[in-house]
Amino acid sequence: MHISLNWLRFVTPSTKKPPRFHLSCLPSSSSCFSSVVFAMSYDKEIAAAKKAASLAARLCQKVQKALLQSDVQSKNDRTPVTVADYGSQALVSFMLQHEFPGEFSLVAEEDSKDLRKDGAQEIVERITKLVNDSLTIDGSYSVTLSTEDVLKAIDSGKSEGGSQGRHWVLDPIDGTKGFLRGDQYAIALALLDRGKVVLGVLACPNLPLAYISDANQHSPNNEVGCLFFAEVGGGTYMQPLDSSSTVKVQVSAVENPEEASLFESYEAAHSMHDLSSLIAQKLGVKAPPVRIDSQAKYGALSRGDGAIYLRLPHKGYREKIWDHAAGYIVVTEAGGVVTDAAGNPLDFSRGKYLDLDTGIIVTNQKLMPLLLKAVRESLEEKASSL
């Protein structure tokens, strides 16, 4: 493999992640020492999640290369959905169920309702071919799914999640608008165990392995993109999507907000750009905001490409757990902090929605108090000007 200087920037002396068991406290314990338990290691789950997300990324890359308008449908909420969203969800759902038969729960974005309508048969056949081609591409599976198998695999994602047991959480394509534009998107897969995010994988097919800035957001055509993964208590790692050479990553250590670079949604409809610009002004951030689609922002932040991520949706929008679970653990295990706009931790245990105060903010430990202050003041200013 050709290793660029930028890639070497991330290489730490130990690039191989050792197998690991960790100690944890029961959430209800009053004393850590009285109820220390050996928690499960999630190594098998993370291996399966990485494989599923990587294969789904290949499926999406194939579709993005040959994207036709006819591949795009519009859902009830008027957001776009493509054969790749459905294909990615069917593929990941099938692979996880194959790996973990028995009790299986998946909270995922898409369902098969529109695909079961009259006239959708051709599109379902295309999705089924994509899924079968992807499953057999490296010889791991010798199965041929029927169209009904594919629709069932998509509908396995109907779980509501919650605070009991384990639930996989999937956004088969996060940032569909970026995907359609040929920009950033991510396959985002996480596991909840008793309401906590315990692992996350983010496949970002268009994110370069090297540092990104506003001027340099794309993987050159011949590059492969990145896979980020994190397990609770185990740090965050990154690898190229086509190789297993893993490097540990850390969030930016910037303490002076003037030197910080700030990420936000590309789509102004997804996050209030005017509010982030007010916050940036209060902090004294000098660089213009870097606008990127999807949870690729969390991945880029986990390796220190930027220091702040602001997601401030317009009034009435309810955040879903699949839009943040994988990104949340990728950033927190890399040393970052993720809260709502009032500084409260995110609670993934309440079903498919995140109940939040206003928005989500992400930065390192040092910058968080300053950022929270600037966010609070900006929200007050905005409210009093209305």
Ligand SMILES: Nc1ncnc2c1ncn2[C@@H]1O[C@H](COP(=O)(O)O)[C@@H](O)[C@H]1OP(=O)(O)O
């Ligand atoms: N009106 C909206 N406001 C905020 N986020 C939205 C809205 N509509 C869709 N999204 C979701 O926001 C995320 C993209 O955010 P970003 O702006 O950071 O790229 C996606 O998960 C997208 O869904 P989807 O998964 O269908 O793309």
Ligand SMILES: [Mg+2]
């Ligand atoms: Mg969507």
Ligand SMILES: [Mg+2]
């Ligand atoms: Mg999404």
Ligand SMILES: [Mg+2]
């Ligand atoms: Mg999506």
